[in-house]
Amino acid sequence: MSDRNFLEVENLVKHFPIHDRGVLFKKQVGVIHAVDGISFSIPKGTTFGLVGESGCGKSTTARSILNLDSPTSGRILLDGQDTTKIFNSKDNNEILKLRRKMQYIFQNPYASLDPRMTVSDIILEPFVIHKHIPKSEWHNRLYQLLELVGLEDYHAERYPHEFSGGQRQRICIARALAVQPQLLIADEPVASLDVSVRAQILNLLRDLQHKLKVTYLYISHDLSTVRHICKRVAVMYLGKFVEVADTDELFDSPLHPYTQALMAAIPIPDPEVIKKRRSTLPGEVPSPINPPKGCRFEPRCIYNKEHDCVHKAPKLVDVGRGHLVACEKVT
Numbered sequence: 001m002s003d004r005n006f007l008e009v010e011n012l013v014k015h016f017p018i019h020d021r022g023v024l025f026k027k028q029v030g031v032i033h034a035v036d037g038i039s040f041s042i043p044k045g046t047t048f049g050l051v052g053e054s055g056c057g058k059s060t061t062a063r064s065i066l067n068l069d070s071p072t073s074g075r076i077l078l079d080g081q082d083t084t085k086i087f088n089s090k091d092n093n094e095i096l097k098l099r100r101k102m103q104y105i106f107q108n109p110y111a112s113l114d115p116r117m118t119v120s121d122i123i124l125e126p127f128v129i130h131k132h133i134p135k136s137e138w139h140n141r142l143y144q145l146l147e148l149v150g151l152e153d154y155h156a157e158r159y160p161h162e163f164s165g166g167q168r169q170r171i172c173i174a175r176a177l178a179v180q181p182q183l184l185i186a187d188e189p190v191a192s193l194d195v196s197v198r199a200q201i202l203n204l205l206r207d208l209q210h211k212l213k214v215t216y217l218y219i220s221h222d223l224s225t226v227r228h229i230c231k232r233v234a235v236m237y238l239g240k241f242v243e244v245a246d247t248d249e250l251f252d253s254p255l256h257p258y259t260q261a262l263m264a265a266i267p268i269p270d271p272e273v274i275k276k277r278r279s280t281l282p283g284e285v286p287s288p289i290n291p292p293k294g295c296r297f298e299p300r301c302i303y304n305k306e307h308d309c310v311h312k313a314p315k316l317v318d319v320g321r322g323h324l325v326a327c328e329k330v331t
Helices: 058-065 083-089 092-099 119-130 135-148 153-157 165-177 195-212 223-229 247-252 257-264 271-277
Strands: 005-021 026-043 047-051 073-078 102-105 183-187 215-220 232-237 240-246
Touching (some): 005 058, 005 215, 026 232, 026 240, 058 183, 083 092, 092 102, 119 135, 119 165, 165 195, 195 223, 240 257
Parallel strands (some): 047 232, 183 215
């Protein structure tokens, strides 16, 4: 696999304005700081993991990369192309060409499939929109995609309600692969599935990456699945990265107190180990409308009395072997 970065995200910011509806006009009264200046890159053919609690900005990051939500600022390069310029150009042909390069696997396969459409209609819809292959080849390609994700030809004429959760997610993956993308963003693709099915879907994603040389951005709050599939991982808290490292390095040596708390929350089938590792973070996650001025984790940090993080946010610093951490205690 190539080490060339296929996706580069530079200082990505996404804010959502809050409006107070007046009698005659709307007035902006605040801003939700969903994503606040994150940067990362993904080499071609590898998997980058994005982890954190619900509401930390993971899905907003994904939607901003795909321009489902327009970024407030920052730069996104896909295979050397500035995607923001292309989306802002309003050139439909160029936009469709760019969208064929990157696709989304949604979290909930029960909600992301139209119950009134057959599997055939669902997978053929991208062909109708993009017209990237001749119509005479559509059905052959349909059956190829079904086989690729482990489904049978006769499944094409069934409706989503006739499938299990794991099978529905396979349909979602086949739909995403219909336009032969080079980047797949998997937004918690196994979160709504039974534990017994999760490993099957994760193994399918790994097999597809090996066969198709596709690049993944894998989003999850489940660290066990992240370790199974990702090469490098970023830990996100309230719109910012607090730690970034290769997967083994992060799991073997978590440095940031938030990462350590997440690691301690991983279920282990051993009561004695659980007693030793259990860690409870004090307080609540601050509001993204009014985040702390300094380190965003400072109000909940066990070290906040030892270091002055209230007014100055620590920067991500490389502490060796490409392990980045934003914590004054560590750096």
